[in-house]
Amino acid sequence: MTGELLDIRGLHVVYRTLESDVYAINGLDLSVSEGETLGLVGETGAGKTTTALSILKLLPDRVGFITKGEITLDGVELTKVSEADMQMIRGNTVSMIFQDPMSSLNPVIPVGKQVEEVLTLHRRELSKREIDEQVDSIFGMVGLPPSRKHEYPHQFSGGMKQRIVIAIALSCQPKLLLADEPTTALDVTIQAQVLDMMRDLKEKLRTSMILITHDLGVVAELCDRVAIMYAGEIIEMGSIDDLYGTGDKHPYTEGLFGSLPSLTGDERRLHPIDGLMPDPTSLPQGCKFYERCPKRTGHCEAEAPALNVSGTHSVRCRLFAG
Amino acid sequence: MTESILETRGLKKYFQTHGGALHAVDGVNVSIGTGRTLGVVGESGCGKSTLGRVIMRILEPTGGEVLYKGQDIMKLGQRDMKSYRAKMQMIFQDPYSSLNPRMSVSDIIADPIRVLGRITDRRKIESRVFELMDTVGLARRYVNSYPHELDGGRRQRVGIARALSLDPEFIVCDEPVSALDVSIQAQILNLMMDLQEENHLTYMFITHDLSVVRHISTEIMVMYLGQCVERAPARELFEKPTHPYTELLLDAIPIPSADSRYKKRRLARGEVTNLIDPEPGCRFAGRCPYGDDSCAAEDPILTELYQGHFVACVKRGVS
Amino acid sequence: MSEAAVRGKSQWKSVWIRFRKSTISLMGLSMLAALLLISGSAGIWIDYESQAIQHNMKQRLQHPSAEHFFGTDQFGRDVFARVVFGARISLLVGILTITLSLAIGSVIGSIAGYYGGRVGNLLMRMMDVLLSIPAILMAISIVAALGNGMFNLIIALTVSGVPRFAYIVRSIVLTIKNQEFVEAAKAYGSSNSRIILRHVLPNAIGPIVVQATTNMANSILLISSLSFVGLGMPSSTPEWGSMLSDAKQYMRHNPYLILFPGMAIVTAVMALNLIGDGLRDALDPKLRN
Numbered sequence: 025m026t027g028e029l030l031d032i033r034g035l036h037v038v039y040r041t042l043e044s045d046v047y048a049i050n051g052l053d054l055s056v057s058e059g060e061t062l063g064l065v066g067e068t069g070a071g072k073t074t075t076a077l078s079i080l081k082l083l084p085d086r087v088g089f090i091t092k093g094e095i096t097l098d099g100v101e102l103t104k105v106s107e108a109d110m111q112m113i114r115g116n117t118v119s120m121i122f123q124d125p126m127s128s129l130n131p132v133i134p135v136g137k138q139v140e141e142v143l144t145l146h147r148r149e150l151s152k153r154e155i156d157e158q159v160d161s162i163f164g165m166v167g168l169p170p171s172r173k174h175e176y177p178h179q180f181s182g183g184m185k186q187r188i189v190i191a192i193a194l195s196c197q198p199k200l201l202l203a204d205e206p207t208t209a210l211d212v213t214i215q216a217q218v219l220d221m222m223r224d225l226k227e228k229l230r231t232s233m234i235l236i237t238h239d240l241g242v243v244a245e246l247c248d249r250v251a252i253m254y255a256g257e258i259i260e261m262g263s264i265d266d267l268y269g270t271g272d273k274h275p276y277t278e279g280l281f282g283s284l285p286s287l288t289g290d291e292r293r294l295h296p297i298d299g300l301m302p303d304p305t306s307l308p309q310g311c312k313f314y315e316r317c318p319k320r321t322g323h324c325e326a327e328a329p330a331l332n333v334s335g336t337h338s339v340r341c342r343l344f345a346g
Numbered sequence: 347m348t349e350s351i352l353e354t355r356g357l358k359k360y361f362q363t364h365g366g367a368l369h370a371v372d373g374v375n376v377s378i379g380t381g382r383t384l385g386v387v388g389e390s391g392c393g394k395s396t397l398g399r400v401i402m403r404i405l406e407p408t409g410g411e412v413l414y415k416g417q418d419i420m421k422l423g424q425r426d427m428k429s430y431r432a433k434m435q436m437i438f439q440d441p442y443s444s445l446n447p448r449m450s451v452s453d454i455i456a457d458p459i460r461v462l463g464r465i466t467d468r469r470k471i472e473s474r475v476f477e478l479m480d481t482v483g484l485a486r487r488y489v490n491s492y493p494h495e496l497d498g499g500r501r502q503r504v505g506i507a508r509a510l511s512l513d514p515e516f517i518v519c520d521e522p523v524s525a526l527d528v529s530i531q532a533q534i535l536n537l538m539m540d541l542q543e544e545n546h547l548t549y550m551f552i553t554h555d556l557s558v559v560r561h562i563s564t565e566i567m568v569m570y571l572g573q574c575v576e577r578a579p580a581r582e583l584f585e586k587p588t589h590p591y592t593e594l595l596l597d598a599i600p601i602p603s604a605d606s607r608y609k610k611r612r613l614a615r616g617e618v619t620n621l622i623d624p625e626p627g628c629r630f631a632g633r634c635p636y637g638d639d640s641c642a643a644e645d646p647i648l649t650e651l652y653q654g655h656f657v658a659c660v661k662r663g664v665s
Numbered sequence: 666m667s668e669a670a671v672r673g674k675s676q677w678k679s680v681w682i683r684f685r686k687s688t689i690s691l692m693g694l695s696m697l698a699a700l701l702l703i704s705g706s707a708g709i710w711i712d713y714e715s716q717a718i719q720h721n722m723k724q725r726l727q728h729p730s731a732e733h734f735f736g737t738d739q740f741g742r743d744v745f746a747r748v749v750f751g752a753r754i755s756l757l758v759g760i761l762t763i764t765l766s767l768a769i770g771s772v773i774g775s776i777a778g779y780y781g782g783r784v785g786n787l788l789m790r791m792m793d794v795l796l797s798i799p800a801i802l803m804a805i806s807i808v809a810a811l812g813n814g815m816f817n818l819i820i821a822l823t824v825s826g827v828p829r830f831a832y833i834v835r836s837i838v839l840t841i842k843n844q845e846f847v848e849a850a851k852a853y854g855s856s857n858s859r860i861i862l863r864h865v866l867p868n869a870i871g872p873i874v875v876q877a878t879t880n881m882a883n884s885i886l887l888i889s890s891l892s893f894v895g896l897g898m899p900s901s902t903p904e905w906g907s908m909l910s911d912a913k914q915y916m917r918h919n920p921y922l923i924l925f926p927g928m929a930i931v932t933a934v935m936a937l938n939l940i941g942d943g944l945r946d947a948l949d950p951k952l953r954n
Contacts, residue, residue, distance in 0.1 A: 042686060043679075067527035068498070181617045182390075211389035211554065213614045216598035220613060238527060241600030245607060268604035283532035284602060285561030287584065292539065294561070296532030300497060404848050431854035444845035448867040457863075458853035505849075512853065 028055040028096075029232050030079070030200055035093035037074050037083065037256075044305040048074045050256040050312075052093070053331070056200065059230040063243035065280075066253035069301055072236045075253075076202040080120055081110050098199055115146050119193040123205040125185035129177040135188045136163070136173025139195050146196045158195070165228075166191045167221050183214035187221070194229070201233045207242060219245055240280065244268055249336075252277050255301055255312040262337035274339050275317050311341070319343060350377040351516055351548050352401070357410035359393075359400050366623040370396040372572035373410070375648070376550075378516075378565075383542070383549040385563030385580065387556060387595070391618055393572040394552045395439075398518040401550070402436050403427065414516070432462055435509040439521035441501035445493040452489045455479070455507045462512060478507040483537060499530035506537070516548045523558060535562060556599050560584055565654075568592050571621055571629040574648060578655040588657045590634045628660065636661050680871070683947040690943020696936035704752035716746040717903050726919055735925040738908075739915060744922065747903035748929050754904050755933060758815060759884045762822040763877050769823070770830025771873070775861050777831065778838030789835065792828035800825040804887055808896045818897055822884050833876050837869040871948040875941055882937035889930050905930050 037049035049071045056062050066072050077083050078090055081102060095102040098117050105113065122128045130138060139159050143150060150158065160170040166187040177185060186206060193201060206222070207215040223246060226233065235247055243250055244264060251261040252274065260267070260274040267273065273281075279297030299316040302308055308315065311324040324342060332344040359371040370393040378384045386394045399405045401412055403419065411418045419430050435458075438444035445454055452475045465471050479486055482503040493501055502522060509517055522538070523531040539562065541547060553559050559566055559580075566583045568576045568591065576589040587593045594614045600606065615633045627642035628634070634641065641660055648658040684690055711717070721741030729736040735744035773792065777785035795803070807821035841847065842865060850860050891897035892906030900907050905926040912922035 042683060067529065183617055211618075212556065212598040213389065213594055214617060215600070216611060217613050219600065220611070239600065240528075240602035241606065244602050244604065245600050245609065264607065265604050268602065279529055281602070283528040285532075285535070285557045287557050287560060287599065287601065294532035294536055296536065297529045298533075300499070300530075399848070402852050404851050428854045431852065434852075436849065436852045438845040438849060440845055444849055446846040446850075446864050446868070449863075457850070457855075461850075461853055461855045461859065508849065508853075 029058045029060075029098060030054070030056040030234075031094075031096040032075075032079075033094045033096075035075075035078060035095065036091045037071070037078055037088060038091050039084070039088050041087065046304045047307055048088075048256055048304060049078065050307065052256065052258060054251060054258060056232050056234060058199070058232055060249065061226060061233040061235060061247045063247035063250040064234055064236045064253060065238065065240060065243055065250060067238060067301065069304065070253040071256040072253055073204055074256075076120060076204055076234065076236060079118060079200075079202060080114055081105070081107075082114075112146070115142055115196050115198065117198055118200040118202065119196070119198045120202040121186075121189050121193050121204065121206045123208055125182060125189045125209065126177075128189050129185060131177050134174050134176055135180070136170075138188070139163070139173070139192050142192055142195045162191045162195050165194070165225065167217075181214075183210055183218060186210060186218055190218075190222070190225075194225070194231070197229065197231070199232060201231050202236070203233060204236045205238070206235070208237070208239070215242075222246060240268075240284065252280070255304065255307060257312060257340065258331075259313065259340045260338070266337040271337075272344070274313075274341050275319050275343075276313050279316075349380060351380045351415060352550070353377040353411075353413040354401065355411040355413070357397070357400060357412065358408045359396050359405060360408045363622060369393075369572045369621045369624055371400060371407075372621075372624075374569075374572075374574055376567060376574075378548055378550060380515075380548055381542075381546050382564040383551050383562055385559035385566040386550060386552045386569060387554065387559050387566060388569035389554060389595075389618060391571070391621070392569040393621075394554075394569050395520055397569070398436065398520050398550065398552050402434060402518055404436075428462060432458075432464075432512040433515045434518070435512065435514040435516075436518045436520065437502075437505055437509050437522045440525055441498045441505060442493075442525075444505050445501055447493055450490050450492055451479075451484075451496075451504055454493070454504055455511055458508060458511045464512065474511070475507075478511055481510065481541070482507045483533075497530075498526050499533060502526060502530075502534055503537070506534075506541070510541070510545075513545075514547070516550070518550045518552070520552045521554070522551075524553065524555060531558070538562070556596065568595065571618065571624065573629065573658065574656075575630065575658050576656065577648070582652075582655055586655070588651060588655070588662050589630075589659050590636055590662070591630045594635075628658075680944075680947045684943050687943045687946065690939050690946075693936045693939025693943065696932055697940060700752050700933060700936065701756065704749055704756060707746075707749045707753065711743075711746045711749060713746075713750060716743040717750050718742070718901065726915065728919070729921055736919065736921045738911065738922055742903075744908075744925055747908060748905070748925050750903040751905045751908065751926065752929060752933070754815075754898060754902065755885045755888055755930075758819055758822070758888050759881045761819050762826055762884045763881045765819065765823040766826030766880070767830050767873065767877060770827045771834045771866065773827065774831040774834025775838055775865065778835035779842055779857065779861055779865065785835075789831070792831045795824065795828040796832075798825075800883070800887060801890060804891055805894075805896055808891060813896065813899055815898060818888065818891065821891075822887055825887075826880055826884065829880060830873070830876065833872060834866075834869060837872055838865050841865050841868050871944075875944045875948065878937050878941035878944065882934045882941070885930065885933050885937070 032052055032054040035049050035052040039046040039048055052075060064072050064075065079095055079097065090103055136159055139162060140155055143155050143158055159173060163170040163173060168184065168187050180188065207218050210218060219242065235243065237243060247264065249261065249263055250267045251258045254276050260277050267277065276297065282295030285294060297316050302312055302315060310326050311329050314320050314324045317324065321342065329340050329342045331338050331340045354374060354376050357371055357374045360367040360369055374397060376384060386397065388394045396405065400407045407420060412420050414430055414434065419427065422430065455475045455478055456471050459465055459471055459474065465474060475489065476486055479489065484500060484503045484507065488496065488500065523534050526534060535558065542549060551559065551562055563580045566578060566580050567574050568589065570591050576583065576592045583592065584596065587596050594612065597611045612635065619632065626645055628646050631637035631641035646658040646660050648656045651657050724737050724741040725739055727733055727737045733743050733745060735748060738744055773788050777788045803825045804821040807824060808817055811817040811820065847860060847864055850864050888897055889906030892904045893910045895910065897906055898904040908926040909923060916923045
């Protein structure tokens, strides 16, 4: 037993579609300790959302399958848990915030009722009055006036709706919160408000969180640790200082940073990574980044690199071996 | 100072809604110098996309003028407009909905040529398509592919090739990289800047992404609720933001650096209000940290504070 | 990434791949194909005049046998031949009706959807009026006014089919016309008619085809119903509905007279509905990939 709240070992996920098998997650190891916020960064198709859905066991029915690996959450091995038990775990131990606040709220139910519903479902011991108080305090926590709980989702703006979604996710005080691009759909000034609120909540509630995003700036503001995903694997993981500092990084991570236009520099050209992520239906044998890597050697094509750990920093690249 | 290729004067676009007139663009004056890039930034609903569409005459304006090299194109009939269509093109945000899913890559790129009847010879069109594909860095083997077979970056290259097919001088780019992943976004931005240099293009670059707009623009215009609140050379805007809204906007950007965790920022109060029949006075006053009664009294006028730096704010405009 | 030229796999190809997955829709398709094949080639191996039309009182009301698979009717005509030639009528009238109402409906729907405004409103209110009258009543009144016959039947069925297509085309046009590729086409000066023909309608084909198959099934039912009440085809013409109608008096002793034309109607209608269902699923963007 490790001291981790969440521990994923050797996870493999495949989507079986009509035309082909898509290898979405290929041997993922990941852990989150209590009170920690982990940033999961990667481009479209890297497998970030699939990772979250695997933890919730909400992979699309009859399409997505966990083929190998273990997911241990709060001492429970999730891959072996029945659907009925899983329903209690969702919301109680782990809950999720989706990118689009519009589609995660029911348009015909007042927002206060939607928070209430989660509470009545998972916290049977509470009386009606206690639930009411709880709803008010959650609303206050995410910065919404409790007086607006009788209003419907369409009466709120995008930023407000995302606060409501966060309120619902936090209503049962889950130990782990999965936030999938929670601020991507919001405008910058609203994003700043929501990030600020999330930072406060993190300190107040000590909830662990996996923040899924493609925005390295958002990660820098909110996370304790960062994991970079590429083609269904974690290719680099470390503290904020490991990844945002001046030390050596995985060539892909270098490429991600090189792609960002600077807010202070004068350089006219960006330094992106050429090419695209490999086709998930037929992945290369060796290093998955081989095709695009500026620092590749002959060995990289044939042999998949191991994860090289040094202190808090681990990198899946031969350059870091030994 | 270069001569301006495009100018708008008091451009307005109101949409009729059940509640009243929605002032999407409300008296905007822009002028863009030949070969330059004007960045237009603002949050959703500020009217930046509508502005681009009115300039392209995809939407007809409610009032005001759009001058292309001195000619008011809003007064032109369909036939005269055609010759301007070739010179002004647009690149769209969504690489999924901006390409017709039933047309192959070669048909999409060649469609403008066919419509404006520049070349009619089949073989010449084909070689022009290949030439354009080379220009935008799209492998020739995709010539018969359909949009759904391409990834976002390649689709956006098709969109750029289509816009270039008529050899335009001026391109309105409506969030051309917002839907793309960062590494692809950087590839496209590099491509667009190369194309600008090689073909002496003038861009109007509409985006909500402040780091992108700083990177690509020579001059930046900040829009809030249908109006321009500040306009300045790109570097200067970031170094000396003057309008309170610009300050908040710049302060809100999450910066990818190890120190961001400790950053404390000022936050804008509340959220963007709606634009239906707005009251006179500064539209940002309600959220502004410095707003008071004097702001609500009258419309702030865009005034030149320093050389080339314009601000519309009662508190800051008067030095 | 392979170096070979990327083949253009049109969306229709992937639609076919998904359609193929459903056994039941494939069944519908093969039923329809069989009907088309048998009725199409009927002229070669059945003599229309002598077997399906001429009265032959010596052989009247014979039960099914090796000589007459489906037996003979009260005038000694071969029921099998009449059912087979009946398929021709139903399918022909059905196809012509659908083509006509599709063409007219698409024009009305495109204009109403693309231009909107007063003209669009007026057109759609006219469609509302047509839709508010049940199809069968409308068809009966038109045939009653114009008289029997294939041509009038087609007119009657077309009039009741047009509003359905107009509605579906209008709603698709409304969603497509705001997409960015249409704005792009405007930006390089495409005319409105070019935009509708090249950009809007090709993207509307999927749902229209689904509607067409279901509508055709309805048309076949309507043709038979009208003929059953004596308002469709002249009674000498082999037509499933009029065959049923003629057989009413003999059904106690000669039930096959009802059974075979009835089965033919069921087969045709079911085949089309199964195909329609399959197409709907295959075209559903949510089931993509």
